[in-house]
Amino acid sequence: MHILSKSTYIKGLQCEKALYMQKKHPYLRDKLSIEQRAKFQRGTDVGVLAHEVFPGGVDMSPNTPSLFPKKAQETMDNLNNPAVNVMYEAVFQYNDTLIMLDMLVRDGDKWLAVEVKSSMRLSDTYYNDAALQYYVLHGCGVPLSDFRLMYLNGDYVKNGPIDVKHLFKMESVMDYVTEREAFVAENVERLKAVVALPHAPLVDIGTQCHNPYPCDFQGHCWKHVPKNSFLFTTAMDDATLFRNYFNGVNTNAKMLQQVEPDSEEAHQIEALETNSYYIDYKTLYSLAPQPKPKSVGYLNLLLHRPAVPEIDGTKPYEEMILAFALQGEQKHDAAIDSMLPTYPRGNDMAADASECFVWDCFEDHSRWREAINLLIDKLSRYELIVCFTPQNLTTTLLRHEIIQNQSVGHKVFNLFNVLQEARFYHPAIKRGMTLQRLETALFGEAKLFEHSRIIVEAISDDLLGYQQAREDLIAENEVVAKTYQHLFK
16 A cells, blocks of 8 residues: 555645544544635535546546556556546556646646646645656656646636536646655655654644644644644744744743733733733724714625636636615615515614624525615615625625715624724634624624634525524624624724
């Protein structure tokens, strides 16, 4: 059996200990997030669609890992079979390293190797990935005419059935992978030796824990780090934090001696020590809406960005409005309101937020543009529109001409941006501010699911998932309303 694969090789380049743990103690991995599962599924779906660029191929995918040797032999046999011109997921093994190439296409007396990516641009990781595959293919004696990376064409506009010839772009990386062959060979031997160790290599935590990807063994490797350690602050970059850490500054008390007493860094460490939050109230209040608005609408948009465009006139990853929840309506229009289901308010809602309107097109995404006119009408009734999102909601509303010009962009009050400017920090936030973590920080506990769960469930074919997504949209809006009222009323 093989020792390395494409994924373990890439993991080993990032951290030798992560590679060892993956091979010897995979049960210690952190739980895979919903976002990661969604990315993996998206990559699989795009890869399958890419087969249509070179149709009629033989699928070499093994049903179980035990079939890898058999499939590798069948793949080698097919290289000499004139009846086989295209192979999908072709299995090759060389020097204890196994790869499954997305597509191998006969090109005269040679073969064209194609690896598919579900992104619109190529990263260093993709090039390293291709270099390993070339190393194995060359080692197996496969004569290649070229090695290309296939990725999504951001300029493609869907018009009728998907035109795969224009949906994808290809870039030759043959020069790169041949130049990197010696580098790959050296790393393969090094990483094989790591796997053969009797115990995990002594690799301390460091910047490699988060770069280029968050490591899925952080829960194991960081278990000795106190939950309130300064390493969880965000005011300093990882390089600075770990430079201090490795120079003996390994406690909050020592770190406080390295920073200015009234600095953001000091405030964050103090928040960790007291399990409380810090916020620059002077900045916060300077950002408060002035004058105090008479009507406030709380908006929660659920945007869907499919890698492969679903609707005519859209491009890869172009956003569509899948659902929205709008709370705080005071004026009513029977014609518009009749199109929207009405939900009773929660017990902790403000007195002027009597109901919440929810619209969605979960079951028919082609209806997504209906949301635009609804939002134009409803948002025009408010002096202030409050939301919480890492995205620039003003840009989104302008893109869809929901707010017609920048002069009305001041209506949008994004709590996410406001809290960042006010340098809000709480131990629950640590390495990222989500609404769920904000709820924990301000109110002691979180009742929300992560927003990513809504996205995954909303685009499924599960009616129960649709209902859960609607309920979560409302629950999130209630937290946004509660947060705004807590901070500004």
